Amino acid sequence: MTVVRVDESRGLALCEEADGTRATVEIALIESVAPHDTVLVHAGTALTRLEHAV
């Protein structure tokens, strides 16, 4: 999913699927997420940021 907006105070981000579907995602498990990052999300939690993992 692509990060759209980050709410650091709540540890949450608004993320978007390729088809435009949006969901609130927990981001506590990865460091410094920013808009436009691509993250691997499982059950509503971001597990890794893909650009940095390549």
Added chain:
Amino acid sequence: MKFVDEFRDAELGRAVAMEIMSLVEPGRHYKLMEVCGGHTHSIYKYGIDDLLPANVELVHGPGCPVCVIPMGRVDDGIAIAHQKGVIFTCFGDMMRVPGSDGSLLDAKAAGADIRMVYSPLDALRIAKQNPDREVVFFAIGFETTAPSTALTLKRAQAEGVPNFSVMCSHVTIVPPLRALLESPDLRLDGFIGPGHVSTVVGARPFQFIPADYRKPVVIAGFEPLDILQAIEMILRQLADGRCEVENQYKRVVPFEGNLRALEVLAEVFELRPHFEWRGLGFISHSGLRLSEAYSDLDAEVRFSVPGVRVADPKACQCGEVLKGVIKPWECKVFGTACTPERPIGTCMVSSEGACAAYYNFGRFAREREVV
């Protein structure tokens, strides 16, 4: 789409398939297990086994989270869901898993307030919106899903949401793999390791497989080229006489895993002494429960549950499918009494289940030419 399209290139796929052909010894039969249900789904969806030589056989493993939940746990969930004032929440697949007297979907039809959620965070939101109701989340899945439940429990505790609790049925991947490797009726040559579980646990937990059992493991992604390359890497290890853990999915899986996730798991959960797996029976230290610090959010403490072990229906052979002993189509009820619309066994419920994947994508092309 970035990170996807480049791993679906048909020309590259055929080139890797040719590499695979060059690595196999004629007259030798290779049996490789794909551990994860996501791999099983991709293998059938993209017809990957049709690109392989006839003497390379893919065997489905126990890595489908829904498939391994025993009937007794479904009954426990339904018992909680029927209690007065309860809103019972779970992932969509779980609603269709049969218990001894119907599924959660049947219980919903009979009047229980059961709601499908996308994540445990959704269940917590429902709890906040319904402070006069008890909201229970039926947590299933391997180490991939468990961090999400753990973070939600931490959030519930920090925010003081007293009407939220979790029925924890999370499991861990290593104990069933060890059980399978100890099984006398299954001879395997190598493993396609679980990609997303490894995002959390890393590669290290799988090192016992080459160390103790002399079998190669290649952690793989879920696109067609990922899986083909993983098969090629396993066969290359076998051809070279090597056995080690390799990571094909480096774009996602760090060797050491996600340390923050592992810390959260260690804080919120502890291992159960035993946990029952569908088809595999009781496996020691293979299931998670809430740790003492979070026991006030444990639905099994808050509510009474039957906790009765229920045998699988005699006609259903999910156990043998989950152990890789038989193929989905070899089950007596596959595609007749058991279909995705009316499943008898769990493997026909989830899209990651071997039976459902085969029913949806592979059943029309079983016979293939010997290459």
